[in-house]
Amino acid sequence: MGKKSSLTNRQKLAICLKKQREKITQSELARWAKDEFKLDKLPGQQTISDILKKEEEYMAMTEHRLNAKKIREPALPELELLLAQYITDMANASQPISMASIIHQAKIQCRRRQLEVPEDFQFSIGWLTKFMRRYGFKSRRIHGESGEVEVNADNIQDEFNAVKAKISEFPPERIYNIDETGLFYKQVPRRTISKQSIGGLKVDKNRITVVCVCNADGSHRISPYFIGRYETGQGFNGKISNAYKYYNNTKAWMTKEIFRKILRKIDSAVYAAHKGKRVLLLMDNAPSHKNLDIKLENIEICMLPPNTTSHYQPLDAGIIAAFKKKYRAMLFHQATIRYNEGKLEKLYDIKLKQALDWSKMAWERVTPETIRNCFLHTGLMSNEVSEEEVAAQEAAVLKDDLDLNEQINNHLVTVGTGEDSLDTVNLSSNDENDDIHEILTMDQRFNQLMNSQQ
Known part of the structure; x- marks a missing residue:
């Protein structure tokens, strides 16, 4: 033998x-x-x-x-690793990339990096096909809506089942989800009621990135982390206080460096909450979440299947939407006060400090029932809750939502947005979440690859 x-x-x-x-x-x-x-x-x-x-x-x-x-070693392993990561990054950013453009980029990078190419090597469709097979890439049709993601495809279903199996090893109070969202914190209603067309209203694009973390039974939510563009902000005397857990860069991007810092702080927070018992942290595979090179004492990270977070990520299943609605309610409430005081020029203008304070308050006001309900609706959790309990949770969530809708309607009607305002106003802008993760260029990715091998 x-x-x-x-x-x-x-x-x-x-x-x-x-x-x-x-x-x-x-x-x-x-x-x-x-x-x-x-x-x-x-x-x-x-x-x-x-x-x-x-x-x-x-x-x-x-x-x-x-x-x-054994795998037959490719002729250009460094180039293939670079291209594989680049394609993955582009997919995570929902950016289309063609086979022809991959070959074109491969040639450019070989010349720029002075990589030694074998004499008999050709950047052919045959080479590209084998490269894609080696890394599991396929040419796929692009779907415009998240609802069209093929969540029942065998490979996705296998990953989904693996995630469910891992989740089943933890009780609900030790299953967490983390996700980032963009917030236009001065956003005005996008539509209004008027007898004539209205022009000249500039859409305010002041944005912060908000990082939300909570557990599956709603018993523990961590105060949000923030990323903005500036070290200082309106309402602060000098630099923004560390109490706000605020980071900054020129794009208000989530980067690997910031994410590592946040994970270490979460690690300490869950240690205190669960007396050293390990927790499971669900996250998507955004570029800033991968290859972190970090050791966490109390957290086991579980990555959700790629391109399926609109289906499987609890925070995307309604928790963040509830947070934003509560934030907008505070913003519109202040607009009502200003309207009644005759301050019509800057109804929705607020300082950064106020936006951070309201964000913290809005996050605390998301009900435990909403959180539990959204975790259950993803299908990730083993549903050990009775139908009566689920119905009671959903009724509580609906009541909270209807109460909030009435508040927002009252505010918007007062400032002239018109009746049935929620039918005419976007509470969450479609482009709020555009470009909140750092995307590396080919040059940056290659340099990172070279540094990792030294």
Whole structure:
């Protein structure tokens, strides 16, 4: 009987997942792999290290490639890794990319980076097809609406089932979700009632990025984190206080650096809330969420299947919408006060400090029933709640929503937006969430790749 020492790609993927899910050294990983896969000898430290460096490659593999032991080394591995990450980033940003443009970019990067290309190598459709097969990419039709995502496709369903299995290992109070949203904090109603057309109203695009975190039973929500464009802001004397958990960059982007800081703060918060018991944190695979190179003591991260967060992410299932509606209610309430005081020129003009304060208040006012209801509606949770309890939760959510609608209607009617105002006003702008994550250029991605290999 031959010696059993080499690892299949599926086993290498298992090693990467083990490293993701547990705080474990490479030596411990090697011992675990030997026992788990009944190997004749311990994998070397360099073997484990090499496997972990190729984690993204194993994560992207098809079933066929996962069952193979050896992969024929591509002619230009550095270029392929760069292109694979670039395509992934573009997909995460919902940016279309053609096969011809990939070949064009490959040629440009080879010239720019002075990569050594074999004499007999051709940037052909055949090469591109094999590259795409190696990384699990396919040419797909673009769908315009989130509702058209093929959530029942086999690969997505497998990932969904894996996520559900992981979630089932944790009680609801230790299952969390994190997500970012853009907020135009001075946004005026987009439509109004008038006898004639109205011009000259400038749409205010002052935006902050708000980071929301809560658990599945609604018993623990972490005060929001904020990202803006400036170090200072209206309403503050100098720099914005650390009490606001505020970060800044020129685009109000979520970056890897900021996300690492936020995760470490969340790590401390959940340690205090759950006395050191580990929690599961659900998140989407936005560019700033991946390859973070961070060790967390109390959090296990679980990535949701790509391009399905409108279906599976609880915060996207109505929690953030409820937060924004409560924020707009406060904004429109102040507009009513200003209207009654005769201050008509700046009905919706507020300072950044006020926007941060209202955001914190709005987040606290999202009801636990709304949070629990949205987690259940994603289908991720094992529904151990009775039909009567679900009905009671939904009734409470509906009552809260109707009460809020009435408040907003009253405010909008007062300032002249007209009757049935909620039918004519957008409470959440379609472009609020555009461009809130940092996207790396090809040059930046290549430099990151080179630095990681040094």
